[in-house]
Amino acid sequence: MQTQTYWRPVAFHQVELPWMEQYPALVARLRALSLLEIEQLASKQTALLDFFAAEIPEAAELASLSDLPRFEYKPLAKVAPRFYAGMPGRKWQQISTFAACCADSQLPIVEWCAGKSYLGFYLQHLDNINVTALEWDADLVHQANTRAQNGGINLHSHQVNVLHSDVSLYIHEEQHVVALHACGELHERLLKLCVEKKVQQLHLAPCCYHKRQHEQYRPLSQQAVEHNLILNKAELHTAVMETVTAGATVQRQRKRLQIMRLGFDCLQRDINDNGQFLDLPSLPVKWARASFSEFCLHCANLKNVSVPNGTDWHYYETLGEQRFKQVSALDLMRFLFRRPLEVWLALDRALLLQEQGYNVQIGTFCSNHITPRNILLKARLS
Numbered sequence: 001m002q003t004q005t006y007w008r009p010v011a012f013h014q015v016e017l018p019w020m021e022q023y024p025a026l027v028a029r030l031r032a033l034s035l036l037e038i039e040q041l042a043s044k045q046t047a048l049l050d051f052f053a054a055e056i057p058e059a060a061e062l063a064s065l066s067d068l069p070r071f072e073y074k075p076l077a078k079v080a081p082r083f084y085a086g087m088p089g090r091k092w093q094q095i096s097t098f099a100a101c102c103a104d105s106q107l108p109i110v111e112w113c114a115g116k117s118y119l120g121f122y123l124q125h126l127d128n129i130n131v132t133a134l135e136w137d138a139d140l141v142h143q144a145n146t147r148a149q150n151g152g153i154n155l156h157s158h159q160v161n162v163l164h165s166d167v168s169l170y171i172h173e174e175q176h177v178v179a180l181h182a183c184g185e186l187h188e189r190l191l192k193l194c195v196e197k198k199v200q201q202l203h204l205a206p207c208c209y210h211k212r213q214h215e216q217y218r219p220l221s222q223q224a225v226e227h228n229l230i231l232n233k234a235e236l237h238t239a240v241m242e243t244v245t246a247g248a249t250v251q252r253q254r255k256r257l258q259i260m261r262l263g264f265d266c267l268q269r270d271i272n273d274n275g276q277f278l279d280l281p282s283l284p285v286k287w288a289r290a291s292f293s294e295f296c297l298h299c300a301n302l303k304n305v306s307v308p309n310g311t312d313w314h315y316y317e318t319l320g321e322q323r324f325k326q327v328s329a330l331d332l333m334r335f336l337f338r339r340p341l342e343v344w345l346a347l348d349r350a351l352l353l354q355e356q357g358y359n360v361q362i363g364t365f366c367s368n369h370i371t372p373r374n375i376l377l378k379a380r381l382s
């Protein structure tokens with residue numbers, strides 16, 4: 001609450017941020033950074049803390065408060081490569097470390113928002129226990145069931161929308177529910193259902209807190225409600241902005257789209273003459289290949305903005321590039337608070353469970369190079 005003037009404003013939406021007037025020398029230092037230096041600071045929290053140490057000493061205190069213990073676990077026996085054949089990137093490391101933190105339960109397992117149920121297959125193998133997987137995507141459900149049938153494995157995937165009331169048919173008291181990287185309202189729903197059904201055991205690694213229908217986040221636990229910290233979706237998004245660096249092509253596409261969005265924002269501000277940011281929906285990545293004028297005309301059409309004939313596209317594209325550098329530099333302030341916000345949200349979930357009679361532990365299940373979404377909640381009904 002004390003530092004909210006630093007982490008609430010989003011540079012993409014506002015040309016001037018409230019803290020800029022207070023720290024002119026800091027703003028000058030930020031503006032002098034090259035794009036490469038900005039990227040390096042954005043990806044290294046310790047360097048970021050050093051950069052802001054003189055002006056924002058509270059950030060270091062919040063960072064140390066956000067330092068969670070790593071869960072200890074015994075390394076699991078090696079498995080045949082068929083377990084991780086076809087798994088993308090670091091997925092196998094995420095699954096094996098997550099599983100190592102939750103193996104040894106004798107309760108039947110439910111895997112929530114299971115995808116291809118990689119985690120479920122591994123836990124089934126380790127504990128030799130019946131696994132029920134719940135997943136919305138019919139193709140992923142089919143792939144999991146085919147693999148289970150071909151291998152004679154005791155795992156059944158069901159095509160279920162976990163936000164629908166029918167899902168409660170699958171959740172019972174004598175169960176161990178696991179959820180690896182279930183997004184915002186998907187894991188919020190799980191928490192409520194576990195509490196309602198008094199589910200015995202839960203292992204949850206939350207993800208993408210901002211992916212939810214409602215704009216305003218009201219804390220889940222009574223203790224957090226009493227502190228009256230209400231977050232909007234942009235602020236929830238800040239919590240998960242620490243990411244493993246994407247591949248070069250993806251980075252280039254993201255940068256191009258952001259430059260065009262910012263260029264369009266400069267254009268629409270001039271046309272509408274109201275100094276207001278205009279929120280655009282997320283656009284398919286193919287738009288990164290469009291020309292700037294095509295992109296702007298598409299956005300103008302979506303937002304009913306009438307673009308005058310003879311618009312100087314080059315001028316607005318250059319403004320977009322300049323704004324991109326400025327936004328990237330100013331956003332470093334918000335990035336200082338990514339992990340504290342993420343830990344605060346995870347603690348809110350832990351407190352909700354604790355208030356409902358669970359024994360809860362919170363820690364990390366893997367290093368943040370494997371995934372920055374490495375927070376794990378372990379809960380068992382006392």
Ligand SMILES: C[S@@+](CC[C@H](N)C(=O)[O-])C[C@H]1O[C@@H](n2cnc3c(N)ncnc32)[C@H](O)[C@@H]1O
Binds near residue numbers: 118163
């Ligand atoms: C981030 S992925 C995680 C998948 C898996 N747990 C893993 O870690 O590999 C989230 C999964 O939730 C599924 N999902 C999204 N909305 C859903 C819904 N309403 N009901 C059930 N599953 C959903 C997606 O299809 C996707 O497979």
